[in-house]
Amino acid sequence: MNNVTQKRFTSFLLGSAAMICIGLPIQAHAQSSDEAVVVDPIMVDGEHAEETPTSPVQGYVAKKSATGSKTDTPIEEIPQSVSVIGRKEMDDRGVDKVDEALRYTAGVFTQPYGSDTDTNWVYIRGFNATQTGSYLDGLQNYGYGFGAFLMKDYNLERIEVLRGAASVLYGGTNPGGMINYVSKRPTDEPLHKLQLSVTETGKLGTGVDISDRLSDVAAYRLTGQMTNGDEQADDNDGFQGSMAPSFLWTPNDDTSLTLLSSFTFVDGTHNGGLGFLPYVGTVTAAPYGKIDPETNFTEPGLDKDIRRQFMVGYELEHDISDDLTFRQNARLSHIDIHEIYYYPGTYVSSSDYNLKRWGFEHRTDVTSIGLDNQLEKQFATAGLDHTVLGGIDLKRFDIDRVEYSGSGTVVDPLNPAHGASQVARTAYLDQTIVLNQVGLYAQDQIRFADGWITTLNGRYDYITTNADDPISTNNNYSETEGEWSGRAGLAYTFDMGLTPYVSAASFFNPVLGSSSNGAFQPETGQQYEAGLKYVPQSFDGLFTAALFDLTRQNVVTGSYGAEKQLGEVNSQGIELEAKANLTEELQFSASLTAFDLEITKEENQALIGKTPTIVPTEQASLGLDYTFRQGVMEGFRMGGGMRYQGSSWADESNQNKVPSATVFDASVGYNVEDQWGLNLSVTNLLDKEYVAGCQSLTACGYAEGRAALLTLNVNW
Structure with missing residues (x-):
């Protein structure tokens, strides 16, 4: 798409949305003569409690989020697309890894190389959010190189996705959007849960989730999980353990302090073929056929995946007065990683279909510090209701990394032999990087004229x-930069639950x-977005539609050691998403994504x-979950889903495609309320064999095959 067409599309997008915002209030006003029918929300698996941005989600439908505003805001009033995946939805689908929870989310593509045990791969609106789009409790988990923090799904209460530019609130972040992981916190009522699990490969897991009050002003929660055993690929196994203690202190009605921490340890071996297989032999057949997805090309005797990770932080909130609140969030994080693995990529020659291998090793230490100070003021003047937020945040990212490489022995793609002596690996990088960022920000959410909402950010x-x-002077540099970012949004909320909105934002990363x-x-770059959000009055649901035009500038292009910063990529399209608790028994979700991702500048x-490459520009999903609440089937639950990913490109010149794929998921369970529950979830039910994505013609990865997870939860 050329620049003229892009500008016309943007003008049409904003103009159409503005007409909706101007015209629909007239229609809504005409309808308002009849009093709107308001139906109480359906409560699923729990008593009604007012939702907060960190509380459990009732069923599949979240009401509030702070990810898109840093304030307690209804999702329909945020002038950007927001999705929330709650704990119940994760449990119903049998999520065993964080990126699996996002498979049914509009605009999000996960696991482009299959199930990677040490990384949660996420793309939003076509752009890689794996490292610079990852947040925990509103503070960034910045990652670079092989120094990235690993999130464990069992320790999370909800996962929130803010699509599009987020720099106005968080500073440098991925232009396509961000993932905010929300930790489990101490509960109001006692909680005692034990979970036992096993996968189809025999991987065993044990989880505990305990919360109780220590006194009238103090409560604690201890969440943790350990797994050990085999993954789907041969010789891909290991131990993963994580504990997340938290503590809540509320000395009075105006003050609360929440201490949050987690400690993670990993000791395993890799899937050496993950994401590094040739196009010919996976997507298309080679003369010998196709590589078995379970084949592992690493050296099990040398392979190593060791991670030691801890995070310690707090959230302080104090109401200075009825309309003035101070908040401070802070976290110190550290990881120590040592990895060794062997991976293939190319054939020996056009006539010799044995695979060349390379050996890789790295030792990476990362220390990250985040601090966010916020002051929120609410006031009214001249018919305008203001929620003003001002803040200053600081980030420090310190990475010390050494990387080694060396050629490996050649192997048969159908039957790789292991145990041969390997060439010693040589260090080619020994680098220390320190990134510091200080940001000043302000936001004003203005409500006026019985339904209008304006959001202004700077x-x-x-x-x-x-x-x-x-080792290499080319890797030595020092730079100081200052960057501005902004956002302006306009929305109108109708009594019948419809909210059209438009927004424009700039970003940096x-x-x-x-x-x-x-x-x-x-x-x-900059983003323009227009959409509709609908909260129906007759049942508990949230329906969203968004049109977006997103341009990313200063994109690094070229191969390693010869990169240049000349690129520009444009992403524009549509996202539709629906989530509903249709009845107390039936939950529903659906999504559709279609966008045009195009390189607009390149050397x-x-x-x-x-x-x-990699990203499919069309995706769709549909999920249903039904629980019997009475009769002989009371407590029995069944669910199913469909996921579709369109075709993608495997090479920069767009000559070789990765075909589209459709897979089905299913789950069944039985739950005796407040006592115990049993759940079996199966993803890729028909065991469809397909390639998830290719970064190049020598870097393709199979999607995860049929995977089953059986869990037993016991409450006491």
Whole structure:
């Protein structure tokens, strides 16, 4: 799509949405003469309690979120697309890994290389959010290289997705959107739960979730899970354990302090073929046929995946007065990772279909500090109700990494032999990088004229980066930058539950690395979005539709060691999502994503107009879950779902496609309320064999095959 067409599309998008915002209030006003019928929300698996941005979600439908505003705001009033996956939805679908929870979410593509045990891969609106779009409790889990934090789903209460630009609230972040993981917290009522689990491969798991009050002003929660055993690929196994203690102190009605922490340990072996298989032999057949998805090309005797990770932080909130609140969130995080693995990629020659292998090793230490200070003021003047938020946040990311590589022995793609002596790996990188970011931000949510909502944001960030590498002077750089970002949104809420909105926002994202021209500049860009959000009055649901136009500038292009910052990519399309507790027994979810992802600037002119690899530009999902509440079937639950991903490209020139795929999921369970429950979930029910994505013609990955998870939960 050329620039003229892009501008016309953007003008049409904003103009159409503005007409909706202007015209629909007239229609709604005409309807308002009849009093709206309001039906109490359906309560699912629990008594009614007012929802907060960190509380459990009732059924599948969340009412509030702070991810898109940093304030306690109804989702329909946020002028961007927001999705929330609650604990019940994760449990019903048998989520065994964080990125699995996002499979049914509009605009989100996960697991492009299959099920990766040490990374949660996430793309939003076509852009990789795996490292710079990951947040925990509103503070960024910044990652770079192989230094990324691992989130464990069992410790989470909800997962929230904010699609599109988020720099106005969080500083540098992925332009396509962000994932905010919300931790489990101490509960009002005693909670004592034990979980036992087993997968189809025999991997065993044990989880505990305990919460209780220590006194009238103090409560605690201890959540943790351990798993040990085999994954689907041969010789891909290991131990993963995580504990998350938390503590709540509320000395009075005006003050609360929540201490949040987690400790994670991993000791396992990799799937050496994950994401590094050739196109010919996976997507299309080679002369020998196709590689078995369960084949592992690493060296089990040398392979190593060891991670030690801890996070310790707090959330402080104090009501200075009835309309003035101070909040401070902070976290210190650290990881120590040592990995060794062998992976394939290319054939020996066009006539020799044995696979070359490479050996890789890294030792990475990361220390990350986040601090966010907020002051929220509510007041009214001249018919306008203001919720004003001001804040200052600080981020520090310190990574020390050493990386080694070496050639490996050649192997048969159908029957790789292990145990041969390997060439010693040589260090090619020994780098320390320190990133500091300080941001000042302000937001005003203005409500007026019985339904209008204007959201205005502004932010300035000061960023410094310093890198040092004694092995290669090309990896040494120092840079200081200042960046502005902003957002303006307009919405109108009708009595019947419909909220049309428009918004425009700018963003930036720091880019670590350098070229012959010096340190890379931050990525920048802008997004325009228009949409509709609908909260029906007759049942508990949330329906959203969004049109977006997102441009990402200063994209790094080129191969390792020869990168240049000349690229620009445009993403524009539509997202539809529906979630509903149709009745107390029946939950429903659906999503549809269709967008055009296009390279609009590139040093290689032949790539302009092409679509980047990996990401499918069409996706759809549908899920249903039904629980019998009475009769002889009382307590029995059944669910099912369908997921579709469209075709994607395997090469930059867009000559080789990865075909589309449709898979089905199913689950059944039986629950005796407040006592025990048994659940069996099966994903990819028909065991469809397909390639999830290709980064290049030598870097393809099979999707996860049929996977089953049986869990037993006991309450006491």
